[in-house]
Structures are given as structure tokens and as C-alpha cells.
Amino acid sequence: MSAEAAPRHVLVLGGTTEARRLAETLAGLPGLRLTTSLAGRVARPVLPPGEVRIGGFGGPEGLAAWLRQHRVAALVDATHPFAERISFNAAAAARAAGVPLLAVRRPSWQPHEGDDWHPVDSLEGAAALLADGRLGERVFLTTGRMGLAAFAGLDGPWFLVRSVDAPDGARPPRTEVLLDRGPFTLDGERALLRAHRIDVLVTKDSGGTATAPKLAAAREAGIPVVVVRRPPTPPGVPTAPDVPTAAAWVRDTTALS
Template sequence: MSAVRRVLVLGGTGEARRLAARLDGNPSVKAISSLAGRVREPVLPVGQVRVGGFGGVDGLAQWLRDNEIDAVVDATHPFAARITANAAAATARVGVPLLVSRRPAWAPEPGDDWHVVPDLAAAAQAVAGLGERVFLTIGRQGVDAFADGAGWFLIRAIDPPDVRMPERAQLLLARGPFTVDDEVTLLKDHRIDVVVTKNSGGALTSAKLAAAREVGVPVVMVARTPIPEGIASTSDLDAAVVWAAEGELPLPN
């Protein structure tokens, strides 16, 4: 291992940017943030950044070797399952430690009407019995799971979907954070019957859940894919910073 610990941060999230900022001031760590490049105008972290895919497990493993990476922190979106699986396989192949850093998942609160489903296909089936006017807030990927839906869909995403959309749909391009008041207004103005979202967690887009609770609208919640077995993980940013710098997770208080 080199004197300066070289850490690859698989990012694209607010948590990854905060992690990169914390590591940027540590002289014993050289952090390199990697973005998938799926968003047209991403918010860039501080420090060194690379944009674009690695070419699957083989490409990532070779990149780790070529760049003499000492550790990898996967701080990608909780639903970036393929990236996490590739990171797990590539780091195991080259003998580099991996930490998955995930923001805590949302949990239902009193007054919520959540319908938890395992995937987007199940979500598309669930909305059929809950209402005609659907607020689809899952990002631009996976919208095609609802393409054959008979209802009307308000689709909110940062960039336009590049897959087939429902025939009766309105596209709303917007980037969070959103306020509860604005989300309540949106639900009422568009006469939304049901909200569909992924359990991404975090405060950036959680206002829609409070708004749905206030208005009395049910939420179809797509559950997260579990982190691969045997992979160290944390939902604590401070712990991720310590691990990236030192290689061990601190004991909880």
C-alpha cells in the first residue's frame, strides 16, 4: 500500500460529494470520485473526478490495478444495484477492500399509506388498483415499466427518459430539493391519486412523502435491493470517512 491511501469513491450522490469533500482535506488520502455520466449536468464533487463507465467487472478490476487503488467506497444511489454488484466482484478479484456507504432508508410514519413492492414491475401492477392519476417519481430509468399503464402519469426526472413512456403522460424536468408546500401544491394541482417512488432515502426528495401524508394520497414504495452478502456497509458518513482514511470502521458509541 502506498504512503498516501488511494481511494476510489463511486459517486453521483450528495453523500458521495460530502465524502469527497471530507477526504479532500486529508493529506494521507488521495480520493478519486467516479460518476457514471448518466446525468447531463451533474453536480461535481471537489477533488479529482472521472466520468463514464468502466466496462463492467473486467474494466473496473483493470482500472483498480492500473491506478493502484487501495480501497473503494461505493456511495452510489441505493438503487444502483449493477454498479454495486460490479464493485463487489471487481474488488474481490484484485484484493481491494470495499465499503458500501448508503443513506438510511425512509420508514413509514403515522398517517402514511404505503404499499411496499419489490420492483418496478410490481409497482406498475400496484398502481392499477389505487388510482387513475399517478405521480411517477423514480427518475428517468425504469419509466418503461409503466409504458402500458392505462392511467395518466406525471413523470418527474432530472433528464428526459430515453425509454418508452406511457401514452398519457406529462414530463416534468426538475432537480430537488423540493419543499413540502410545493409538493402539496403539485399533488393537488394535478389531482394525483397515487405516488410511486423508490426508497432512496435522504432529505433531498423526502418532501413528497410528507405531502402525500398531508393530502391523504397512497404511496407505492419500491424496496431497495439488498447489499451483497459479506460486504462491509454503513449509513454513517463519519464512519465512511474514517474507513476511507484508515481501512477500519469505528466501533459505534
């Protein structure tokens, strides 16, 4: 790339640890302009290096227009594995704008010997499993603050809800909220389960290490775990399991040395 050439613009759809680490890896590379987009759902996000924009694009058409207007050479979807809408919007926008797209998807969690997992396809499915109380009556709910309405009709179980920001909207009538941000430790999760007498854990299959200790703590305590499966990745979109693979794709795609 000549000194006179415009830098190659890369847009990272972020909000995850992988997105921030990818920005840290790419920031400052000669010939590259980096923008990370955050949805704005967290009140005090940890900002990555490089340019940052906060807020939505207005659907796939708005994102495609932004890609064209800002001459984006490569798009990386490093959003949460359960951010299904933005991932499908990104796929449609990338096709419309003719921009290469990569999705960063951390590997799913896998059960270990001693686990008592109960996989379901949705939050509503998780709520249905809890309704009769047979799995447990003191629920540690770690699915985030956005989906509490799925459990709002359950007046039997008691819920401990952990989220980064305070939830609003419908929620179960018997709920205690714990505001906290990972990463979490195994000792901390053990203590939390004991202190709140938790007898069932509900989680999304987020993958990664930041929140995985709760699974080990539940295994040790013999606590059943309701695991919400991931939504599918948009068809035809290549994926990378980690930041080094994604960074190499960016370099190859933008022809950076």
C-alpha cells in the first residue's frame, strides 16, 4: 500500500470481549482505519481502542448505506452469540454493499462428566422446564436482563437475576437482582450458590471463559443446569473461533502486510 493510499476501513460490530481484543490487535496497524460499533445497551461499556460509534444503524438497509458511505473494506461481526438480529442484518447488509463479512463465534460450552444439563431452544423453553418446580425452586438466572419477560409468569420459583445493568420491564414476582460484570471466579461462584441456596441454574450457551466458572460450580454442587442453545449463524457467513484467526482474516482481506 502506497503512502498516498487511503487507509482500509474495517468495521467491527462489537460489545464482546472478542471484539475488544480484536480492536486491541488491529489498532495502530499502518494502513488500517478501525471503527467498533456498540449497540448502546450497556450504560458504561468498556471502550475499545480506535474509533467507536454507539447506537443502531436502522436495519440492514441502514447498515449497508453506512458501509458504502464510509467505504468499509471489511466487516467483522463480533457480537454476542445470541445477538441474532444484528448478525442477520450484518449478513444482508454485507451482501447488499459487496463487503466481505466474517463472524467471530467463540466455541460453545460442552458438558463434562457429572453435569446435569437440560438443553432448550429458547428462554420460553427454559421457563417451561422451571414451571413445575421439579428441577429446583431457587433459580440462578444468568441469561441477561433483556429476556426476563419469558419468566414473568412463574410465581412459584425464586429468582436471583445477575446482569450488568438493572433490568426493567416484566420480571418474575419473586426476584432479587445482582448487578455484576464478569469475568467471574470459581470460588466466587461457589460462594454465591451457597449464600443464595441455589438449586437450579439457567444460562445461555454463551461460550468463552468469562462466565464459565458457574458451570463448574454447579457441577460440583450437583445442581441441574438449563442451557439455552444458540441461534444459528446466518448461512454462508464464514466464522472464526478466536481473535488471532479473525485478525489474520482482516489482514488478508484488506491486503495488509
